[in-house]
Amino acid sequence: MVAHTRSFFHTRYLMRMRLTPDCSKMLISTSSGYLLILHDLDLTQSLEVGSYRILRARRTTASPDSATSGSPRRGNDSRPASNKLFSPASQREGGSPRNSLEVVTPEIPGERDRGNCITSLQLHPKGLATLIRCSSNTDDQEWTCVYEFQEGAPVRAVSPRCSLKLTHYIEEANVGRGYIKELCFSPDGRLICSPYGYGIRLMAFDDQCSELVDCLPKESSCLKEIRSIYSHSDVVLTTKFSPTHCQLASGCLSGRVSLYQPKF
Numbered sequence: 001m002v003a004h005t006r007s008f009f010h011t012r013y014l015m016r017m018r019l020t021p022d023c024s025k026m027l028i029s030t031s032s033g034y035l036l037i038l039h040d041l042d043l044t045q046s047l048e049v050g051s052y053r054i055l056r057a058r059r060t061t062a063s064p065d066s067a068t069s070g071s072p073r074r075g076n077d078s079r080p081a082s083n084k085l086f087s088p089a090s091q092r093e094g095g096s097p098r099n100s101l102e103v104v105t106p107e108i109p110g111e112r113d114r115g116n117c118i119t120s121l122q123l124h125p126k127g128l129a130t131l132i133r134c135s136s137n138t139d140d141q142e143w144t145c146v147y148e149f150q151e152g153a154p155v156r157a158v159s160p161r162c163s164l165k166l167t168h169y170i171e172e173a174n175v176g177r178g179y180i181k182e183l184c185f186s187p188d189g190r191l192i193c194s195p196y197g198y199g200i201r202l203m204a205f206d207d208q209c210s211e212l213v214d215c216l217p218k219e220s221s222c223l224k225e226i227r228s229i230y231s232h233s234d235v236v237l238t239t240k241f242s243p244t245h246c247q248l249a250s251g252c253l254s255g256r257v258s259l260y261q262p263k264f
Helices: none
Strands: 015-021 026-032 034-038 090-093 098-102 116-123 129-136 141-148 165-169 190-198 198-204 224-229 236-241 248-252 257-260
Touching: 015 116, 026 116, 090 129, 190 236, 190 248, 198 236, 198 248
Parallel strands: none
Antiparallel strands: 015 026, 026 034, 034 098, 090 098, 116 129, 129 141, 141 165, 190 198, 198 224, 236 248, 248 257
16 A cells, blocks of 8 residues: 655644644644644645744743753754744734644743743643643743633734633653653543653542533632652653553653553
């Protein structure tokens, strides 16, 4: 069998790419701190990244000497970005109603005016929200954040559209600096599992493990820790729920894989 392939989209510093369950959006995270959202997706059209001038810039860190060099998850272009490119929270370009691009700098607690690297990207099983794990460019802080998708037109026609609203967050242990840690949603979207040092941490939107739509806060709030389990002798890098069974797996830097069966 010969498969026909073609280029659909290209951008610099790509880290992760995800499609929403209904394939209406494509999300791309970058090591330079941007989250790219392609709306009203049409995969029959190819896009040229050159038409999006904002993607040529890179977020700056608090100090020009603070970027960590040699890390496998960083981009190599450290040219400072023009401030006017980041005055709005997001910027949307392109005239076509299909495949319109939104470039978002996600709101991160404690990360104002600082660069960050979005290392992990997941989508809620029902397409309600996106889940990211990010670190500062200086690697001194690490966060897990949940953003609800905001649909509809902007309040003012001249306003940039911002499709994401920060609803929940939590600071991570920041053990194993420089390594990517993959987090995940449970199949029903009620739980989040995140690598947490030498173990894993189960979190929920509230103490009752409610659905996200049933406990959306008016202001962003901290995720609720359900339980932490330390079962590895090295830094945990990845977690994954089984799509069909009440089972969870984690893998650490030394290569060990552990299985868990959550009980409630």
